[in-house]
Amino acid sequence: LRASIDRKQKHQVTQQKQLQHELRINIARYLHDNLARTLTMISMHSELARMDTNSHETEQHLNNIAEAGRSAIEDLRQLVVHLINTQPSESGVGLGAWNTSSVGTSISESAKLLRDAGYRLAYTGISTDMRFPRTVETAFALALNEVTANLVKHAPPNAEVEISAIATEKSLLVVVANSCSRSENSRLSVGAGVGVDSILSRMASIGGNARFVSDTDYWQVILSIPITNEKEFIP
Template sequence: MKRKIYPLEHIEKYLMIDVFVIIVLVFNVFFKKDTIHWGIKVGFLLLFVASYYVGLWYRDWRLLVASLVGFSLLLTFGIYAGNWVLLYGFVFADLLGRAHRMAIMIVGMAGIIAMFVLFSWINAGSPFAFISTLELLFMVAQLVVPVVVYTRGKANILKEKLAVANAQLERYIQEEERNRIARDLHDTLGQTLTMIKLKSELTMRLVEKNPEKAKHELHDILNTSRYALKQVRELVTDMKFISLKKEMELSKDILQNAGIELVVKDEGAMLPLSNVAETMLALSVREAITNIIKHSLADQCTITPYVETEYYCIQVSDNGHGNLRQGEGNGLHTMKERMTMLQGDMYMMASPGQGTVITLKVPLISNGRV
C-alpha cells in the first residue's frame, strides 16, 4: 500500500499545529544568540524532525524510542542553548498520549522527568533545583499532556466502536426485516403466481375445446392477478425504503471511523430507481462496505456509479490485500441473490496485493427505471 507523507486522520487537527511548531523551532534555533556552530544546529534539527516523524507514524516501541531520542536531543541542545528548548518536549508528550499501550506512555513520561532532572543537575548542580523554577510547571504540564491525550483517545475509540456497533445492529435488524419480507414473497406471492401459471396453462388448453370454460378461467386469472398485486403492494409498504445516497453517506462515516478513506466518483447523475431496486442496491453496497472493513485491510475505498448499455451499475473497489473469496461467509452470495431478484448481476474481481472490485448491475428499461 502507498505510504503517505502525513497521517490522513491527523491532517485536519494537527497538520497546521505541527508545521507551526517546526517553523518556530527552526527560527529559535537559528536566530537566538548563542555560540553553537550552525552545523550542530542543523544536525539537531534533522535528528529532531526524524524522531518526531517516526513517532508520528508509529504507536508501538518505535514511538517510545523516538520520544526518548527526542528528549535526549532536547536535553543536550538545551544545555548549550537554554531551558527554552525543553518546552519542545510537549511535541513528544503529545505523541506519547497516542501510544497503543499504557506501558509505552509511562516509560516515555519517565523520560520527561529524566530530561528535567538531568538538565537541572548539569546546569544548576542539583537534580532538584528546577523545583523552585518555572521548569517544574513545564514538566508537570508535559506529564499531564500524554495522560489527557491517551484518555481522550480511548474515549473516542469507545465512542467509535459504539457507533459502529449501533450501525451494525441497525443493519442487522433491517436485514432481518428484508429476510422476513423475502420469506413472505416466497410463501404468499410465490403461491399466488404458481396458481396463475397453472390456470393460464389450463386456459390455453380450453380455448378451442371449451371457450366458455376458458372464459371462466380467465376471470379467475384476472381476480388472482389483482390479489397478487395487492400482496405486492402490502409487502412493498412493509419494506422500509433505504436511500442509496444516504447509505453512501453512512458508509463514509463508518469507513472513516475504521481509518478508511471513501471516494465517490460521480460519473453522471443518478438515474431514478424504483424503491425496491434502490433498497436492494443500498443493501448490497452496505454488504460490500462491511466486507472491506472486516476483511480487506484497505485504507481507501472507491464507489463508482455508471451506466453500461442497458444496466445501471455501481462499482465498489478497495486497495486492500485482494484475498476475498466467494462462498466464504462474506455476503457475496446474498448480494448476488439480490441482484438476480432484480434480473441483474453481481460479479467480483480480486487481485492479491491490489484489492477487490465488486460490481452491482440492475437492468434499465425504456422509461429509465428498473
C-alpha cells in the same frame, strides 16, 4: 363432495397463514426483547466509556460504536414493525422492505462507515435524489451492506478504498474496490463465502448482477442495477 373438499382446502390455507403470522410475531418479539436490548446496552456502555476517556481518538471510536448501535436499533425496530404488520401473502415484496433509502443515500452511508473505520477513501457519489423502485433500492442496499461488511472484515487497516458510480444507458454501475495484502487476499477467493452468494442473489432478484475481480493486491466488486424504465430512473 367438491364443496366439502374446497372448504377443507380453504380451511387449511387459512390455518397455514395464521401459523405463519404467529411465527412472524414470535420472531418479532424475540428480536425486540433480546437483540434490541443487547444493542441498547452496547450503545449505552459506549456512551458511558466515551465520557470517561481523555483520548480524542478513543472518544471518536466509542462515539462511532454508539452511533452504529443506535442505527442498528432503528433498523431492528423497523424490521419488527414489518414482521408484525405485513401479511404472509405480501411478504414477497419485502426482503427488508422497510428500507426506504435511495441508492445514493445507501452509498453515502457505506462511505461514511468506511471513512469512520479509518480507511483511506476516494468516493465519487451520486445524487441522493436518484430513485428506483423500492424493491430495487432495498435489494441494492442489502447487497451493498454485505459488500461493506466483507470489506471491513477482510481489508487490512488503513487500506485504500474507492467507491464510484457510473450511469450508462441501460444500467447504473456501482464499483467498490480496496487494496489488500497477499495474506489477506488469500481469504477473498471469489465465490468462497456465504456473503458473495448473498450479494449475487440480491442483485439477481432485481434483474441486475454482481461481478468480482481479485488480484494479489486488490479486490473489486461491481454491482449493476438495471435501468428498465425512464420513470424508474430519476436523476
